[in-house]
Amino acid sequence: MESAGQPGVEAGHAGVEYEKVGREYFENRQLKRGAAGWLLLVGLGVAYVISGDFAGWNFGLAQGGWGGLFVASLLMATMYTCMCFALAELATIAPTAGGGSGFARRAFGPWGGFLCGVAILMEYAIAPAAIAVFIGAYCNSLFGIDGWTVYLGFYAVFLGIHLYGAGEALRLIFAITALAVVALIVFVLAMIPHFDVNNLFDIPATDAAGASPFLPFGYIGIWAAIPYAIWFFLAIEGVPLAAEETSDPKRDLPRGLIGGMFVLLAFCALILTFGPGGAGADALKDSGNPLVAALESSKVYGGPTWISRFVNFVGLAGLIASFFSIIYGYSRLIFSMSRAGYLPRALSLTGSRKTPYVALIVPGIIGFLLSLSGQGDLLILIAVFGATISYVMMMASHIALRIREPDLARPYRTPGGILTSGVALVLACAAVVAGFLVDPRVVIGAAVVYAIFVGYFAIYSRHHLVAAAPGEEAPY
DSSP states (O other), rough: OOOOOOOEEESSSOEEEEEEEOOHHHHOOOTTTTSHHHHHHHHHHHHHHTTHHHTTTHHHHHHHHHHHHHHHHHHHHHHHHHHHHHHHHHHSSSOSSSHHHHHHHHHHEEEEHHHHHHHHHHHHHHHHHHHHOOOOOHHHHHHHHOHHHHHHHHHHHHHHHHHOOOHHHEEEHHHHHHHHHHHHHHHHHHHGGGGGGGGGGGGGOOSTTOOOSSSOOOOOHHHHHHHHHHHGTTTTTGGGGGGEEEEEEEHHHHHHHHHHHHHHHHHHHHHHHHHHHHHOOOHHHHOOOHHHHHHHHHTSSSSHHHHHHHHHHHHHHHHHHHHHHHHHHHHHHHHHHHTTTEEEGGGGGTTTTTTOOHHHHHHHHHHHHHHHTTHHHHHHHHHHHHHHHHHHHHHHHHHHHHHOTTSOOOOSSOOOOOOHHHHHHHHHHHHHHHHHHHOOOHHHHHHHHHHHHHHHHHHHHHEETTTOOOOOOOOO
């Protein structure tokens, strides 16, 4: 135990124990306050997710056809919109770098905080690995190179930028995201003249229950497409992870969450309509770079053009933006959970530039190793499993705090209250199950990893939590 005060162990509630630590423990674990304002947070929210517009969503076409993915996207758009309104309130109640982990800790105690935090950790540690695979596919289209050298190069460069400083990283994320937005706008404008509603329904109908040209894989296809519809929005909930580096978290976090969500809703509608509507759903359902594939398809431009090369090259920025920003997100989550003792404490050490260098490097190595599988679609399933578990817990936290502590100070209040978070909760529960319809072995494997983390907390870390850590209740 790191301590220079008077160390001691005291019992808390729910069978946990807290250790007192000295002042230098927290001095070695500090982030740079004021690195981000609300506009940078909007950019961060869009950056977390924008790679989902460039690759990943289209695998839902292979599960549900265009109609199945369309309905799944409507459901998930509803879930994420409701969830962002609820998270905006929670973020003003418990503004710490733990994000959702802190919300669940406030509502359900240390066990709730850990269970939610580890679920988010699985999402944020795995998502960059999936994005690295998609980056490889785009690099292959551009330069003819792919594989481990591409993955390693991107991990090394962008981990290095994060290690240099939070303010610099956030500003660079914003600039890269702006380039990616330009690429999406160019793509949509280029596809509009080639739109044909019949292209949306060119996947042949099967004999599944409810199958039709609109739902070629039947009703079950809607459910199976949900994990890929989530990819249009996955990780927007990471905006509150910047709470301790935000100028005014109680004002800026709600603006960042809600502003970012409305941008993502617009792009989801445009990409899902004009991508398959121009090239055909069947042509895009298995592509690693569907926007380029759409532009170069026989129904659009019939081969490479300056537009497809532009979208390919600048579109790489969209993948980089999410890759770069999610690395930021996982490092802040691990920093917060480690500082409070839920994860090994060494992970929360910060350097002279106030960056959590251990929390950046260790998951980066793990993510790189996972990216070597080259299975971006299966890595998405693992990330979605962790994400949906955390959504259930965060929405339950919102409802619990509204019921148990109605007079709690809430600088921002969710429109619709628990009805809004209740809608998100029901849809999140459905989304948890959806991954099992695609590949149950992958999701069961993710559940086993989750169980191992829970075992670590039950056996060890719940007896070694840090008293007076931000977001923790001191037991004395």
